[in-house]
Amino acid sequence: MHKIGYLGPRGTFSEEAALRHLGERKGETAGCSSIEEIFSGVAEGRFDEGIVPVENSTEGSVGAVLDLLAGPFNLAVRGEVLLPVCQxxxxxxxxxxxxxxxxxxxxxxxxxxxxxxxxxxxxxxxxxxxxxxxxxxxxxxxxxxxxxxxxxxxxxxxxxxxxxPAANDYPDNATRFWVLGREQVPCAAAHGYKTSIIFGLQDRPGALYAVLREFALRGINLTRIESRPAKKNLGDYVFFIDFLGSQGQPGVQEVLGGVASLTVGLKILGSYPAWNCAGTDALASGGREASLTLAGLRRELDAVDARIAELLAQRTRLIDRVASLKQNEGNIRDPLREEQILSRVRQLSLTAGGDTELAEEVWRVILRHSVRRQASRLASGAAGNRQQALPQAP
Ligand SMILES: O=C(O)C(=O)C[C@]1(C(=O)O)C=C[C@@H](O)C=C1
Missing domain, CATH: 3.40.190.10 (Periplasmic binding protein-like II)
Structure with missing residues (x-):
């Protein structure tokens, strides 16, 4: 049975990440008392995989994990799990x-x-x-x-x-975990993958720039760059880079060839499905991961819906304050302001890579409700005493 080591005891966020990674597959999780025990458990074959925290949105990288990957253990990164951390x-x-x-x-x-x-x-x-x-x-x-x-x-x-349920001061607090194994996952020439590498540099001007240039020239997007002391001489560093793309893609192979010639001790940790794209890749590769990622994606959708609901409530509270300021004004509707709002959200949606039509449709509904709500509050006296007729909806 597939066995995954995590940082225990039972009930930790690491266990939750391990269970998410396991999904609906049959398998077992084993709590370890240290990160090193997870690494050695995987390296020596006691676990098929291990799950370790790599970075937190509030606290940054987990140095111990990066050092073990760069140092004594020769493990591969086989996947990632992004976990919202709600205390x-x-x-x-x-x-x-x-x-x-x-x-x-x-x-x-x-x-x-x-x-x-x-x-x-x-x-x-x-x-x-x-x-x-x-x-x-x-x-x-x-x-x-x-x-x-x-x-x-x-x-x-x-x-x-x-x-x-959520006592953390930063509501978007999240941790990224890596799934470690003895071998890399076979990677497709598919989209939605990330690749992670480690390397050292010779001490000369522009050494890091030359490496970054390889990525820039081929339009490959970095998702993280981090350095850790090499633990030799002061000023010697090991670099960790994650970028979008898989070793199965020709452009990525070219970059890695270039990076190998410009660096010292290049270690390719692996290419693996990026967490937010895991659904499509797992479906493309068929088999067990399909249902696993459907459940995972639904959990992500639930989290997004919760944030949307929260933001809508926040907007409604602001609208109620706007209504109370409009007690003495003739018009609730301001068509010019509405046009500005619609054009802005279309632009925001475009920049975010969203669906502009969806954004416009949703905001038309929001504005219609906003006008109705203000009118009914003014009519009922909740926002003031003046009675007003229901205005035309946009
Ligand atoms: O800005 C205002 O005056 C509002 O009443 C708020 C709001 C909105 O929901 O954003 C609602 C109705 C107006 O037509 C324009 C904007």
Whole structure:
């Protein structure tokens, strides 16, 4: 059975990433106590794959992982998983928020929720634990009125109750994980792939520029560039580059040939389906990954829908404030302003690579509702006392 090593104990974000990667395939996950144990488990064949965090949107790269890849282990990158990191506040059933004396979590999770803690639990003492899951286990095993911050999964694993589903101060907090294996995945000449490489440079002017030029000349987009100390002389660095494209594509092969001649010790970690394109590539390659990625894509769609709903609510609250300012004005509708809004969202959608027709249609509906809402608030007196007739919808 396919076995995946992750940074345990049970209930961590790493476990969640491993389960997402596994999807509906049969397999098992094994919690490890350190990142190094995951690397050695894969290298020595105890695991088929390992999953490790590479970078976080708030905290940046995970140096230990990059160093192990550049150093002793000769592992390949076979995939990536992008996980929204939502820190939930959890307690033993029956504990009330106003009773909470201490909040346990990993130092990073406590930092990610620091404003929330100051605002909502100013009297509770934050206490650091080795992981978010260890914090949940500690709260579950005590009779004190304590709380833990961590993934909602940890609440389910340790029998706790989530009282605040998202306590992190930055709502878009996310972590990228790499799936490691002993061999690279066979790569198609398909779109939606990423390739990751590591290299060193000779100490001369323009050395890095010459490498980047290879990518620029062929129109290949970098998604990440990072350097780490080579751990030899001060000023010696190892570079990590991720770019869009697969080794199965001729342009990428040319770039890699050029980069090999300009660098020292080029290591190609692998080409793998980019997380947000995994659906199409998995479907193209057929087989087990199709349903896996459908479930994964639906989870991503749910997350996007949640953000859209939140933003719509935010817009509605602003419209209510606009309505209260219009109490003494004759017109709610401003056709010129509406035209400006429509043209702007068409442009924004174009820049974002979206569907401009969809954007225009959606905003026409939004504006129509906005006018109706203002009119009915003014009519009912919710925004003021003046009565107004319902204006023409755009
Ligand atoms: O900007 C205004 O005056 C609004 O009333 C807001 C708003 C909008 O929803 O953005 C709504 C109706 C107007 O026709 C134009 C814009």
């Amino acid at each position: 939930s506040l959890m307690v033993r059933p029956g504990t009330r928020l106003d009773q909470v004396e201490k909040v346990f979590s990993h130092s990073q999770a406590l930092a990610q929720c620091s404003r929330f803690l100051r605002r909502e639990l100013p009297g509770a003492l934050p206490v650091e634990c080795s992981s978010t899951a260890a914090a949940a286990a500690k709260v579950a095993g005590s009779s004190r009125p304590w709380a833990a911050l961590g993934p909602a999964r940890a609440a389910a694993v340790y029998g706790l109750q989530v009282v605040v």
